Amino acid sequence: MRNPLPGKLLISSPHRSKIPINQMAPLLEHSERLDSWKEIAVYLKREVRTVRIWEKREGLPVYRHLHRLRGSVYAFRSELDSWWSQRSPGRCRDPIKLAVLPFKNLSCDAEQEFFSDGLTEEMITQLSRICPAQLEVIACTSAMHYKASNKGIDQIGRELNVKFVLQGGVRRADDRLRISAQLVDVQDQTTLWAESYERTVTDVFAIQCDVARRIAQSLKFELLPSAREMLTTRATSNPAAYEVYLKGRYYWNKRTGQGLQKAISYFEQAILHDTSYALAYSGLADTYILLAAYGLLPPADAMKRAERAAIKAVELDNSLAESHASLGEVKAFFEWDWSGAEREYQRAIELNPGYATGYHWYANFLSMMDRQSEALIEVSQATQLDPLSPIINVWVGIICYHCGQYDKAADQCGKALEIDPDYPLAHWALGLIHAQEGLYGEAIEELRKAVALGGGSTRMLAGLGHAYAKAGMEDEAIKIIDELVSLSKRAYVAAYDVATVYAGLNQRESSVTWLRKAYEEHSIWLPFMGVDPKLKNLHSDPSFGLLLERMGLPVHTNPA
Numbered sequence: 001m002r003n004p005l006p007g008k009l010l011i012s013s014p015h016r017s018k019i020p021i022n023q024m025a026p027l028l029e030h031s032e033r034l035d036s037w038k039e040i041a042v043y044l045k046r047e048v049r050t051v052r053i054w055e056k057r058e059g060l061p062v063y064r065h066l067h068r069l070r071g072s073v074y075a076f077r078s079e080l081d082s083w084w085s086q087r088s089p090g091r092c093r094d095p096i097k098l099a100v101l102p103f104k105n106l107s108c109d110a111e112q113e114f115f116s117d118g119l120t121e122e123m124i125t126q127l128s129r130i131c132p133a134q135l136e137v138i139a140c141t142s143a144m145h146y147k148a149s150n151k152g153i154d155q156i157g158r159e160l161n162v163k164f165v166l167q168g169g170v171r172r173a174d175d176r177l178r179i180s181a182q183l184v185d186v187q188d189q190t191t192l193w194a195e196s197y198e199r200t201v202t203d204v205f206a207i208q209c210d211v212a213r214r215i216a217q218s219l220k221f222e223l224l225p226s227a228r229e230m231l232t233t234r235a236t237s238n239p240a241a242y243e244v245y246l247k248g249r250y251y252w253n254k255r256t257g258q259g260l261q262k263a264i265s266y267f268e269q270a271i272l273h274d275t276s277y278a279l280a281y282s283g284l285a286d287t288y289i290l291l292a293a294y295g296l297l298p299p300a301d302a303m304k305r306a307e308r309a310a311i312k313a314v315e316l317d318n319s320l321a322e323s324h325a326s327l328g329e330v331k332a333f334f335e336w337d338w339s340g341a342e343r344e345y346q347r348a349i350e351l352n353p354g355y356a357t358g359y360h361w362y363a364n365f366l367s368m369m370d371r372q373s374e375a376l377i378e379v380s381q382a383t384q385l386d387p388l389s390p391i392i393n394v395w396v397g398i399i400c401y402h403c404g405q406y407d408k409a410a411d412q413c414g415k416a417l418e419i420d421p422d423y424p425l426a427h428w429a430l431g432l433i434h435a436q437e438g439l440y441g442e443a444i445e446e447l448r449k450a451v452a453l454g455g456g457s458t459r460m461l462a463g464l465g466h467a468y469a470k471a472g473m474e475d476e477a478i479k480i481i482d483e484l485v486s487l488s489k490r491a492y493v494a495a496y497d498v499a500t501v502y503a504g505l506n507q508r509e510s511s512v513t514w515l516r517k518a519y520e521e522h523s524i525w526l527p528f529m530g531v532d533p534k535l536k537n538l539h540s541d542p543s544f545g546l547l548l549e550r551m552g553l554p555v556h557t558n559p560a
Helices: 021-027 037-044 048-058 077-086 110-130 140-144 153-160 201-218 225-231 239-252 257-273 278-293 299-316 321-335 338-351 356-368 372-385 390-403 406-419 424-437 440-453 458-470 474-487 495-504 508-521 533-538 542-551
Strands: 063-066 071-076 096-100 135-137 164-173 176-185 191-200
Touching: 037 048, 037 071, 037 077, 037 372, 048 372, 071 077, 096 110, 096 140, 096 153, 110 135, 110 140, 110 164, 110 201, 110 239, 135 372, 140 390, 153 164, 164 201, 176 201, 191 201, 201 239, 239 257, 239 278, 257 278, 278 299, 278 321, 299 321, 321 338, 321 356, 338 356, 356 372, 356 390, 372 390, 390 406, 390 424, 406 424, 424 440, 424 458, 424 533, 440 458, 458 474, 458 495, 474 495, 495 508, 495 533, 508 533, 508 542
Parallel strands: 096 135, 096 164
Antiparallel strands: 063 071, 164 176, 176 191
């Protein structure tokens, strides 16, 4: 293998087990050192995602420092050169990209839609874990964008930038299944492999494993021992538990208040059928996290339940990336354990480098820690895996908004609206961005749309109140404050949201008072207070700085 940078001297790396890093590092000049994932990736002429996979799977020599508020990585050029020169030629290609299109429900019963959708999601999860250094699988949200689509394989391949597509159908009658699957090369639309299975519902795991093996064989992948072991492990042997689990995921993916309540019911039923079903506990944790994030349950209640479910899932199966990511959310947004949260997010990505939500949630964490350049790198990995996810596209915009890059933030929200013109979060984020740009008419228009589409979301109503305040429409802003306070007497309303409207009115004392209430209730959005542009006029307020210090968040040394 050629040296990645011609002209660089290849030097063998020190024996890392014999020389402690704190003794070895001074032996190498500082010019030898690369101090971030981005620098390492640029040096090796690869994407950050690829080099992170190489570190986990192929021993790329990378070191870590863990600090109170941030973790950092570094590597030495000479060690990277040596590792590159010794790397097997058969393993140096970039990951191949594959999309699993929604399996068609060929049953006469429309009620079986949950089963075909669930099989699609499970197949994506299975494939994303078996060969992460070799195979990159598009996430479920983007795949489901093509459900009932009439687009051809070639067009889908271009839109998702994938080389291969797995497609198929499911016919179910009682406990009998007929599943067909075929792997198609996008470029010439030839079928590399096709198979049909006629089995019972209890054999669905074996079918998924066989499909994964056949794809690995067709693409000439070498399965790691851990991947081979994973393919022989069943999540549950109870078909009733599996069926209601799929119903839970089906309703969870709807991301509505009613859907989330149904998801809880189905996940709890799955646990009753099989008390050792880790995936069901993981689904329960994810559901409570969304209920807290959407303001549908008080965070103290929802996040405690999420914590119990995530911990149980990890205890039952420590290899689930989803559970570690959920536990990271609990530690970040409820416990305010920043170092613990970062460890869980990184563990989730390590376990499944194809888990787009893991990168998305880690990016959120990095952004609230005011590590915006790192956050943008992580969220870009999420968009590569899930390019048609409205929420991930919006969150790229939100991170740009936190950076003060308002033009880029607005463009990104525009992409989300191209995917779903009625997506309320995209209108909400775009309205907040326009308010910071001073485009108050456009901001109010977008935020009114968000309120209308958002199903009574108090967060979106508060955003509109903030825009009214910034536009000098104080009476309208105060009316929204009164409405939020009145609503809080019969349902949960985040104190943080009320604080942002007062900040727009430049009533700093009232805003800080409500932020203190947000601290007491563990508002899920409070960790963003230091980077939220709506609160930047509070940066010079000593009480605001003390609250940041109390939470262990970065304190602004240059008040706005």
